[in-house]
Amino acid sequence: MKNYESLIKYFEDQLTKIACNGEPTELYSPIKYTLSFGGKRIRPVTTLMGCELFCGDYEKALPQAIAIELFHNFTLIHDDIMDNAPIRRGQETVFKKWNPNIAILSGDTLFAMAYQYAQQADKEILKDTLSVFNQTAIEVCEGQQFDLNYESSNDVSVDDYIKMIRLKTGVLFGASLKIGALVGGASNEEANLLYDFGVNIGLGFQLKDDLLDTFGNEGIFGKKTGGDIVTNKKTFLYIKALETADDEGREELLSLYNTVDTEPDYKIEATKKLFLKYKVDMAANEEIDKYFKVGMECLDMIKLSDENKQQLREVAVKMIDRNK
């Protein structure tokens, strides 16, 4: 089995071969720019792994891995417009570097390009893999809309939040693995177990993101912590704190998030203090452990040798047990 790093390298090499030299250049330059950002490439690599797990050949799922990565990048381009985010992976976002219209349209094009790759499967499994792809695409949009709704709502529960990140982040991890598995010849049952593994690890991954953004070690994390707090993002930590705090704590937290022009460093420190007081960092870690465990149980249930599943286990650990 190829290890994680060689799979990333293989995938990166293949991704650079995608033709982005079409016309008009205003449409294809942002696509080329976005794909060159790098990023962790976890999703497409798990597609390759999911395929290799069942047929021993990761290359067979390359078109689907590319489809997943193009789709993911399409959502990033559109999300950045909606979130008015100027920077992504240390670079200017497409809508900032060009303009919102170009970002809408190059995103749309990437989405269609994703389908050009998604359809490159044997006809026996084409419909099944496309069904997963379509369903996931719709759910990711639903998740993003819930996320937008929650921005202006003061009534978001932890359950609402988990539902949202399941749609926005979890299902794409699940789909990446499931599609790879189907290409590799997995049964529906096996592919679904891998899907559930992916969704749960994806949930843990997102919760870890929330945790690192606030409590990460800046030296290792590679960027300033507290960004979510400064932008009033309703993360697991914030929602859980509101649910856990007494009246006084709740009022203090609401006031910190509702007061404009608070000095950022003060706001971050005061909010972190409340988070720690109500132990929501511990609650987040417990939640992450819970999803990690459920995910691993799904992987365990797949009737393949432990040796073959080891690589996916390591990816799951990498996604959850990280400092950046």
Next chain:
Amino acid sequence: MKNYESLIKYFEDQLTKIACNGEPTELYSPIKYTLSFGGKRIRPVTTLMGCELFCGDYEKALPQAIAIELFHNFTLIHDDIMDNAPIRRGQETVFKKWNPNIAILSGDTLFAMAYQYAQQADKEILKDTLSVFNQTAIEVCEGQQFDLNYESSNDVSVDDYIKMIRLKTGVLFGASLKIGALVGGASNEEANLLYDFGVNIGLGFQLKDDLLDTFGNEGIFGKKTGGDIVTNKKTFLYIKALETADDEGREELLSLYNTVDTEPDYKIEATKKLFLKYKVDMAANEEIDKYFKVGMECLDMIKLSDENKQQLREVAVKMIDRNK
């Protein structure tokens, strides 16, 4: 053969059955709203006709007809954001009624929903129909980007313009017919002839749009003419006039389009006068006739009885020889 009106009615009935009641409602209400607008439904009806032409059964291509209509509506929602258009078919556009973020996201969802229908084909032809669908989706985006580019360019030729409307409008008419034909069992050669028929009639259709927007009879056209002139749209008429006019006429036209705050009625009248002076209305009609003729020749080359092809002939006439 079912006639055009009964096919529209059949299609409208089926379209209302599409589930738009999912959550979040902020995502699905705009979709329901957009689909309820009506519109001519020419594209999906030609998909049904293209299928019936080869197998005698239009219902077989219903999923593809729905896919085409959902895709078309997705492009309208996104185009309206980019064009900052407040009104479409007499109703507020999605981004005006809701907001740009919701318009981006409900458009994305519609696009994914389109694929849910597009994939409902027999596995023998699934890949071929999806290839047409994907390629067309990408080309429509390219066309829209060229259109956006041309807004700020003073150097657009008639050839550039035709290339743009071929991508933005023509290819989707071609694809609607070709996909229907493939579902109906047409050979690649026959399907491609129907594609070329569609593209050429689509070009004629768009040029007729340009003509009616400026020279339509307001009573029949149903809205005020001159909208393209007021918004400085670089239509065939404008570009052809710039190419045809002498220096004086060119300067006058450029000045009309480059002066802000000109009184709209004056601007419309003065521009129309120039268009008539340089006979660009006649040039447009000649161009329309040319594409109509080429389209009809493609239809003629398909080896089926004239009786069977009669309905498509009538649609082509309806698209070109219209007053609104």
